[in-house]
Amino acid sequence: MEKPELETDPPSPATTSENPSRSYYRKLHIKHITRTLIFLLFTGWWIAGLLFHRHDKNWLIPFLLWLCIAIRIITFYIPVRHAWYPVRFIWHHSAARVPELIPPALRLSMATLGVLTIYTLFTFLPPSVPQNTRADRGISCLGLVVFLLLLWVTSKKRSAIGWYTVLVGMLLQFLIALFVLRTKVGYDIFNFISLLARSLLGCTKAGVAFLTNDKTANTPIKFAVAFFWSMRVSGAEAVVAAASPFVGQGESAMLIKPFVKHLTKAELHQIMCSGFATIAGSVLVAYLSMGLSPQTLLSSCVMSIPASLAVSKMRYPETEESLTSGSVTVPSNDSEEASNGLHAFANGTWLGLKIAAMVMGTLLCIIAFIALVMD
Template sequence: MIGVACGTPASETGTIPQRLQSIGGVIVMTAILVAFSRDRKNIPWGTVVVGFWLQFLMALFILKTQLGVDIFYFISQLITTFLGESNAGLEFVLGSTVTNPFKDTFVVSVLPAILFFVAFISIIYYIGGMQYVVEKFAWVMVRLMNTSGAESVVAAASPFVGQGESALLVKPFIEFMTRSELHSAMVSGFSTIAGSVLIAYINYTGNNPTSTSTLLASCLMSVPCSLMVSKIIYPEVEESITKGTVTVPEAEEKDANLLDAASKGAAIGVQLCLLITGSLLAIISLYACANDLVGWAFNMISVSNWIDASQPVSIQLLLSYIFWPIAVCVGIPVGDARKSAEFMATKVVVNEFVAYANLHDYAFLANATADGSYVSNGAFGLRTIRLLAFALCGFANIGSIGIQTSILGHIAPSRKRDLAELALSAMLTGAFSTWISAAVAGAIL
């Protein structure tokens, strides 16, 4: 990694000192995880080393080799075009998206793509394509990282489906998972995003091939990284019933045909869209209320915002000083680190939707170009924008704890106590997984 960092000429995405800063950050964040491990003597260092190498090689291939750049440029174009197919249904329901006055709103620009993607994934599940991809990916993880089949399947599925939903692939095994496996399954859900919301984050980070390949790299790197960091914090000391095996059980209720699969997927998509919309409305409103209370409290003691006197003191401003060292460890230039830490704090306290939206409002021009992409306004350099895209790319936030414990607790009622005890640790570990992936990318960019 050091050889790549020092051997790559300086560019707008990184200089040699900045890359070495990211490598130092990887070491520091790993040391923090080791310090808080539940059983340092049983940390599987082979799994840790392989996990580091896998995510490094993924990042190197996707971000630096010409073949990787070309492949993921093609994939990014394919994804953009594919998710854009949702406009056909949107135009039928609401009229032309070109003249629609709400075309740039979250409801119109993001939710239709989510609904379309979920319906499509349901069809892929019906024909067995998703199970095949997940099994092959999980098989690699089992062989290389020596993890169990159940936790590897969950990790492999997490970038494609949502947190909690990935665990449904191994539903019969959840009841019998070891505590380490449960922790790993939850970390996998927290450390990445679902494919259904990818289009939203692509829009928020520039809506161009670079932003798409960055987010795709983050999603793929999260698979080995989530397993790696989970095994540092919660090493396996029990015997797993799926050790060395990779099996995705058949669904209990098989869809009748493609149309049935699509319609059920659409119904799930509607529920997901309502959940996202309702959660965002409630969480953002509550966060705004809390921010106003904080601003009022500081105003009562005659303390104004020391960064921008025109703005009140806010929660994200206060938390930015806690997250500032993490932003530096990721490899973000020191001059951008304090402001970047605000977005990282918002992601953990509120959610990644709000963090990405705030990043977009701060770092990009208001109007999209003719091809639909957004241009940086110069507030952040390209390195900061790309590393923030990595650092925010995960479901690790306080609200997601309730989502995961509810879904997994419904699947395995007898494990509710274990899930409640592991949830906070898994969320924080998932956040570290995302940050370490960002730092590994920072060592290469």
């Protein structure tokens, strides 16, 4: 005779699997410990390099790497808007206060005179060299004046031109050029960035070789808050302009995807202008394969950020109310957020394929239309 089975209560979730809250806090503690270890590791590495290789090696690059890592770790715990409070406070109580000391009627003329003085001094005071004479510099300055005059003549509404943005844009472009080309610190920074860019973009050859062959892979072929504060542009314009030299024209516009349908005509004009003023990653690879100076290419792309803002605001001034005129925050779409690294790679690949398909389709139609007209 079989013994009756004893009735038992179903096992509780705590006995069959780990408590979800406990698992969450355990993962959170692991993240905190990992970030702390990374911060201590790079801090020790930077201090050791500063102490033992201060005179025989460049200390600036390790410091910049440590600073980037430290800022990223800090922003895990402090929102960016709070971390920028000290910088914003210093800006509003230093550089932003300078115009207030000048009578309103004289601000534009004084600013114009200041920019012209800086251009004149740093253009003609340095000694001439065979490849860079004062006459050549004068021709370049004259060309800049002609371009600005043409932009003013063809402006959609000359009375609405924001001359503050134009002057600051031209000044920042010139100062970036001086920093990169006339100082060792600037040259070292952009030379280091160019090395990273060449290494990163060169890695794409492995993917191309996998999809095609080695011969095809070796065939020659493609700063937002600061500009938002200093140049008084909208948040959407600042984000796109700062990203265009690094991710390309189409990809930079995707960064403000939630705002695209709300952009003003002037903002759309600026987005297109900043995109055409810089080069995308694949074009950078093509130029590098031709043997051109990588630091010169990268510095020219960064110089194009304020220049594109200035040019756009002359050609198509803002006459509407911008939705992002008081903020540079781009809301995230929770439904499209990646759950892990692999998911993020897949999303990025799919977005790149869509953009590439749109570009190829547009080129196909344009070339076919040109062939129809020429036939």
